[in-house]
Amino acid sequence: MARALNFSAGPAALPLEVLERAQREFSSYKESGMSIMEMSHRGKHYNRVHSEAKNRLKRLLEVPDTHDILFLQGGASLQFSMVPMNFLHEGQTAGYIVTGSWAEKALKEAQKIGRTKVIASSKEKQFRSIPQRTEWTAHEGLAYLHITSNNTIYGTQWHEFPETDARLVADMSSDILSRPLDIGKFGLIYAGAQKNLGPSGVTVVIANKEWLAAGSCPQSKFLDYNTHAEADSLYNTPPTFAIYMLGLVLEWAEKQGGTRGLEKKNREKAAALYDSIERSGGFYIPHAEKGSESQMNVTFTLADKDLETDFLAKAAEQGFIGLNGHRSIGGCRASIYNAVPLEACEKLAGFMNAYRKNHPASTFSFQ
Numbered sequence: 001m002a003r004a005l006n007f008s009a010g011p012a013a014l015p016l017e018v019l020e021r022a023q024r025e026f027s028s029y030k031e032s033g034m035s036i037m038e039m040s041h042r043g044k045h046y047n048r049v050h051s052e053a054k055n056r057l058k059r060l061l062e063v064p065d066t067h068d069i070l071f072l073q074g075g076a077s078l079q080f081s082m083v084p085m086n087f088l089h090e091g092q093t094a095g096y097i098v099t100g101s102w103a104e105k106a107l108k109e110a111q112k113i114g115r116t117k118v119i120a121s122s123k124e125k126q127f128r129s130i131p132q133r134t135e136w137t138a139h140e141g142l143a144y145l146h147i148t149s150n151n152t153i154y155g156t157q158w159h160e161f162p163e164t165d166a167r168l169v170a171d172m173s174s175d176i177l178s179r180p181l182d183i184g185k186f187g188l189i190y191a192g193a194q195k196n197l198g199p200s201g202v203t204v205v206i207a208n209k210e211w212l213a214a215g216s217c218p219q220s221k222f223l224d225y226n227t228h229a230e231a232d233s234l235y236n237t238p239p240t241f242a243i244y245m246l247g248l249v250l251e252w253a254e255k256q257g258g259t260r261g262l263e264k265k266n267r268e269k270a271a272a273l274y275d276s277i278e279r280s281g282g283f284y285i286p287h288a289e290k291g292s293e294s295q296m297n298v299t300f301t302l303a304d305k306d307l308e309t310d311f312l313a314k315a316a317e318q319g320f321i322g323l324n325g326h327r328s329i330g331g332c333r334a335s336i337y338n339a340v341p342l343e344a345c346e347k348l349a350g351f352m353n354a355y356r357k358n359h360p361a362s363t364f365s366f367q
C-alpha cells in the first residue's frame, strides 16, 4: 500500500521503518508471546525499553548531567499548568513571551496560579515574527521566562535562544529533536511527543535537577515534578506503548545522523517549500516574516483568497494530506517534522508550482 503524503500538524507522520518494526514486534515482543502493551511496567522487558529511550534521548540531545529527563502524561497542555504550579510561588513573577496561540494558552494557565508579566508579544503583528530583544520590556528577578520555540499554528520559530539571567522554560512540542540544542541554557523544556518524537500519550520534560528540587507543588503529589524525578518516571503506570514507540523513533533518529543530520535534512525540506512560495511572485504569501520562518510548519495563504478552497481540494486529490491551516486561522500549512521525507516536500513544491502556472489570470509574474 502506498504511504500518504502526510503534512499533518500533529499527531503527525512517523517513519515507515518505525511503524513496520512495531508491527513485527506487536503481538510478541522479543519472543515473549506478549505485546509490550501487555507487560508490567516493572518487568525486565519494559524496564529496558524505558531506560533505553531515556538514554537515547540523553545522547541525541546531549543532555548534560545537570539535567534530568522525565516521561509524563497530560500533553504539553498540562505543562502549561505544572510549570507555574511548581515554580511560580507567592511574591514571584513569571515572564512570558507571547508568540502564538500556544504561548497564550500557557500564559493563561500561569495567570490562574500567580503573577505574570508579558515581556514581549508579536500579537499585534498577527504573530508573524519572533520579537527582537530590543522589543522586550524589563525582565529582572523573574521566577522564570517562558517561550515557545516553534509556533506550530503561525509557522514562526526562534532561530537563536535568548541569553537571560532568568530560568528559561521552553515549550518545544513542535521542534524538539529537529536541530542541535544547548540544553544547559534551559531551566526546563517540555514537548508533547506527537509531532517530532512519536505517538501522542507521552510528554517529554528535560529540566535542571537543582531547579526541579527547589520547586514544589504542595497541592498535588502527582503534579510535583519531584515525584516523577525521584521515581524515574515510574511513580505510576507510564504510557508504556508510547514510550516504546518513542524509543524506536529515537533509534531511527540516530540513524539519520542525530540532530545534526536531521537539521540538515529539515533545512532542505523547508527550503524547497519556501523557495516555491518566494518564486511565486506573490501568488503564495508566506505568513512568517523573513528571519522568523519555521523549519517545521510552513504557513502561507493564496493572494486570491477565493482560490484557497480549490487549492486545498486539488492538493487533497493529489494525495497531499493535512494542508489546511489550523482551524483558528485558516490558510494553508505544511507541517514537515523529522519523519516527513524530503521527497514529499519536493513533490508538494512541484504541485504548488504547477498549480500556480495553471492560474495565469491571477497576480503571478515570473521573477
Ligand SMILES: *Cc1c(COP(=O)(O)O)cnc(C)c1O
Pocket: 010, 074, 075, 076, 077, 078, 102, 148, 150, 151, 152, 171, 172, 173, 174, 192, 193, 195
Ligand atoms: C501541539 C502543541 C501543544 C499542545 O500539545 P498537547 O500535547 O496536545 O497538549 C502545545 N504547544 C505547542 C507548541 C504545540 O505545538
